[in-house]
Amino acid sequence: MTTSKLHIAQTLLNRAHTPETAAQLFTERIKQKPLYLRPTSPTPADNRDRRRRHRLQKKTYFLRKQKPRPLSAREKRASGVYDLPKAECKYALFKGLHAMWIEYMREILDVGGRKAEEVNVTALSHGSKLVSADFHGAELEVVRSQCAGRVGVRGIVVRDTKFTFVVVTERDEVKTLPKEQTIFRFRVPLSSPDLDAMEDTNGNARSNVGKELTFELHGSQFLNRPVDRANKKFKWRNVDYL
Template identity: 30%
Template sequence: TMLPRRKFSILGLHALARKDIKFQEAIKLHYVWRDYVRESLGLRPGDSILDICHKGYDPINKLLAKTDLHGAKIEVIESKCETLKGMIGVVLLDTKNTFKLVGMDDRIRTVPKADSVFCIYVGNVEIVFYGKSIMTRPAER
């Protein structure tokens, strides 16, 4: 049987402990995520993403759109909220409309995907994307 969303939230199963998660602990999750992405994209350390004109770019782009982002190291490049610009953090929770990131200052922040531009770091590879392009539930990707 499935647990209804109301009971799910009452039990606090979708909430993160704001004080207990540190950036140094989350970066370990990022290392696991980085290995997962490298394996799924076929990247080796030191590799770079293909140029957008290359014929192999489209399959990589499709794989990236389906990638689970829990554990990704993300920088907020543009946002309507000025205080979020330039923030770098590790994704702890990816919902349809937001990311919950733990920043280098050990604070957890909720970052809206709409009207934001992000940069994902996979080793030396930087991938820039618009938040509205991934505004789906992670399970539906």
């Protein structure tokens, strides 16, 4: 007759607990407990692979926390960011942009809802706002240039670069006008069509119909991008060629 030898843990549990409790603890804590085995020592190749995975994880985490890298000038040209499709270069398409630009300028100059007699726009009070404004959507006309063929060209600005204005004329032609040694003229109406339709009892809106502010822009003093003009502080300086 053979007798099974009790496990040493079960023997110790029987001394401290009742048989039922000892059997339950032995089953739950000893027999059903998972056994964790330590893997064998890694080889040099495994160490190298583990270090490579660790570097990739750190790089992935670093890139996820970083801002996306801006496109370079070559990548922008390759992606066609600066291309203007001929089918979309229509003067009628950009008239809505010009109307938005007029409202934008009227807000900058603070001439909305005022009579023409009350408008007082001077270089000291509004000069810094004008030179810092964005001219995408402005309708510019060349009034003086070293190239006589450019005088009289008029169109809506679709691109404002550091050295040029790209405009779309009424004939749906795209022209690039250099800023240097060129004087441009633009106009800002004192009233908009929406305000003309809502006249008050005193006729304030009607009194501004057809009246506008005319400005001349000296391109040689305007050689900067719109994003650079927004935060730049301009200083008064003499213009030699005037």
